[in-house]
Every structure is written in C-alpha cells, then in structure tokens.
Amino acid sequence: MFSAFRTLMGRDLLLAMRRRSDLFTTLFFFVIVVSLFPLGIGPEMNTLRLIAPGVFWVAALLASMLALERLFAVDYEDGALEQMLLAPQPLFVLVLAKVTAHWLVTGLPLVLMAPLLGLQYDLSSEALGVMVLSLLLGTPALSLIGAIGAALTLGLRGGGVLVSLLVLPLYIPVLIFGSGAVEATASGLGGQGHISMLGAILVLSLLLAPLAASAALRISVE
C-alpha cells in the first residue's frame, strides 16, 4: 500500500517536472497578485503591513484553486484515472498520493516564496515565520479540500469556474485562521491558537477529504 503511494507520487512529480511551465504558472500567479496590491492601494507602508496577511492568504487561496483543475484532469483524459479506480489498492491512498504530489508542486513553492514577498510588505521577521508556518499547515488543507471539488467537476464544461464556486466557501475557515495567525502575531497577541486550529483543520481534512474525493471520483468516472 505504501509502495503504491510512493510510486504514484513519484510518477506525478516526474510528470510535473517534465512539464515545468505548469509548475511556474501557479507560483508566478501568486507573486503577481501579491505584487499588484501595493500598486492598487498605494505604497503606504503602514497600510501594507496591515493588509499583508489577508493579501497573502487570499492570493494563496486563488493560486491553489487555479491549480486544482489539473489535479485529476490529465489522468482522466488519458484513461489513467480509470486504471487507478480499478487498482487493488484503496482509492483513499491513491488520492492522497496524488494530492501530496500536487501540493509539493503547487503549494510548497508558494510557502517558500512567501517570506521573500513578505519583505516587500515590511513584515517583521516574527510575523514572517508565523506566515510560513501557517501557509505550511494551511495550503495542504486547501489542496485536500480542493480535491473534492476537482473530482466532482471532472470533465464538465466550465469546470474551472465551477470549482471556484464549490470550493471557495469551504476554504473560508482556512483563510480565517491562516491570516488570523499572522495578524495576531503582528499585533503582538500571539498566533498560537490560530496555528493549532489550522493544524486541526489539516488533520481533519487529511482524514475526510480523500474519502469524499474518492467517492466523488467514482461518481464522476462511472
């Protein structure tokens, strides 16, 4: 079972490495959106410092949502997904492997890029640390929850817009606790409670989201 997990994850990572432009679109989307806000709002550093947590988290949310469409779509088109559904290994594990690979390709780069962009917003080093931690806990949860939406909209026309409608309301708790952690740290309250809640959300979605996503895949491919 574990070898199936590793094999599928390795395959997905290899495929992503072979098509590197996909990998960079998500990252550049994040960078550009974050850099656009100062242009729209003005270079006032005090304002920027205030809105930074929200801007970073909303941008991460949108970037992870943009990437969702590719999570199952390629495998669905070339028929590999059907083979996965037929495989003797539990679908739960396979979905988890795919989501993990997807997060490593689209989520982790954002987490690594965030502190660099945070400097543009004049965040303190402490707040930057909490931001990285919150993104590290939050973006996998986003990928997991998003997998349900991606599986439900597999092969539908206008799937991309539809995914956003289905998934964004479910993202709200992650957004609240993620940006709340950074904000609480920046204002000196300490973001530990938020971080714990993010961790709880991650654990819960690790347990439940692959189940729901596999059920959704079976419905969509049937």
Place this chain on the structure above:
Amino acid sequence: MPPVAKFNEVTGTKPYLYYQTPGTAGLHYPMNSRLINWFKFSSPATFYPLAGRLVPIFAVLALALIGVGLYMSFFVAPTDYKQGEGYRIIFVHVPAAWMSMFIYLIMAFWAALGLVFNTRLSGMMTRALAPTGAIFAFLALWTGAFWGKPMWGTWWVWDARLTSELILLFLYLGYLALQGAIDDTRRADRAGALLVLVGVVNIPIIYYSVQWWNTLHQGATISMDNGSKMGVTMLWTMLIMALGFWAYTIAVALARVRSIILEREADTTWVSELAEVRL
C-alpha cells in the same frame, strides 16, 4: 414476505404489487392494508400523484398561515418600545433564516438517503428543495439589511451570523451550479448529494470559525439577541409565520419535484398515460 412495489423500467408499465413467496412468485394479490410498504412512494410513478394531491393542501395552508401571520405582524403585535415599527420585519426575517438552515439539513437528509439506497426520487427531492433554500437565504439577508439600516445605521455588518448566512447562500449556489453543469441526471444527483454532505460537515466549522474571526476582529458588536425578552404575541406571530413558510416550502418543493419527475421520466409509458399529458 412484504409486498414489493415493482416498476418495470423497460416496458414502463404501472407499478403492481406482488408477494415474493417461493412458488407463487409473480402472482398478483390485492394490497394488504395492514402492511405499510415504505418504499412504495420512493418510485416516481407512485409519488407523482401523491405529490399532486398534497400540493394544493399545503398551498392553501401556506396562504392561510402567512396571511394570518402577516396580519398579526402588522396589526396585532405591539410596537417595540425601543425599536419602533421597523422591527416588524423580523417576522419575515427570522423565519426565513430558520428555513434557509432547515432546508439545507433536509437536503442533506435526502442526499444521504439517495446515496445509501440509490433511490432516484431522493436526488429529485434534493434538487427540488435547493432553489427554495437559496431564496430563503437571500430573503433573510435582504430583510436583514432592511432591518439593519434603521437599527444599526448600516446595510451590512460583518457580524458572524450575517457572514455565515452569506456563506450558506454560496453553498446553495454552488450546489445549483453543479447541478446545472452536469447533463447526466444520475451523475448530477449523486455529485450534488456528495457536495451537500460535504457542506453539512463543514457548516459547523465555518460557523464557529466565522464567529471567532468576528470576535477577534472587532470585539463585541451589536447583539441581535432578543429572543428571550420577546413578548408572547410576537413569539406566536413568528411561529405562525415559520409554519406558513414550512407549508410554502413543502408545496413549492412538491410542485417542483412533479415537474422534475415529468421531465426525467418523459419517455416512460406511465407519463404518457397521464391525463394532463394526453390533453
């Protein structure tokens, strides 16, 4: 053995009852009045006429209850000493907000039933309830804005309840959008059911996170809590309105499910034999 309602999908013949006793399979017996067959009305063909009989009853009930409730809320209920006449909108606002939440739970019930028993009618019921739920969520937000303007001096506050009601509206819209995008009705039903169940698991998490977010951001806001101090007349008015909205929901959902049944079963013989179709 209990009688089983059989509906022949191939030939589309009318449902008939038979006993699956060994050796006598296929023999037709009259319906045993003492045995209730719970699955009888899970077939669209048997449910369609039942819904047709129920719709007028609940429609009349809804008209009467909402009529009485509106009369009471405008003329009987006393003027609030603090909020003046403007408070009367809560007689629409609160029942609408209740209904918007109840309907989502009922949808989840039908969704779970449909996924477990694989009954076609459950998906149709979920689908039929969703627009009404979305309308009530919108109505609750809209009347809330009308209430908030004179009371709070603003159309919208990022209050925990308002925000979660807005998110509930988004959940309804997501369900409707997903249903609209899938052409295959079987897949649409099952995918929609799964989405509703995921939403139900998420609603408490969303509600509490929003509440916490709100208290962290701006401290104590204006409290909407006036339930316990409400007068008896006001409480009765609100209850009558809530019952009227229930009756309205049932009538509208059943009328809608009848249309959905006709649309989806248009190729079957029993539909073509209906009096209203042959006209």
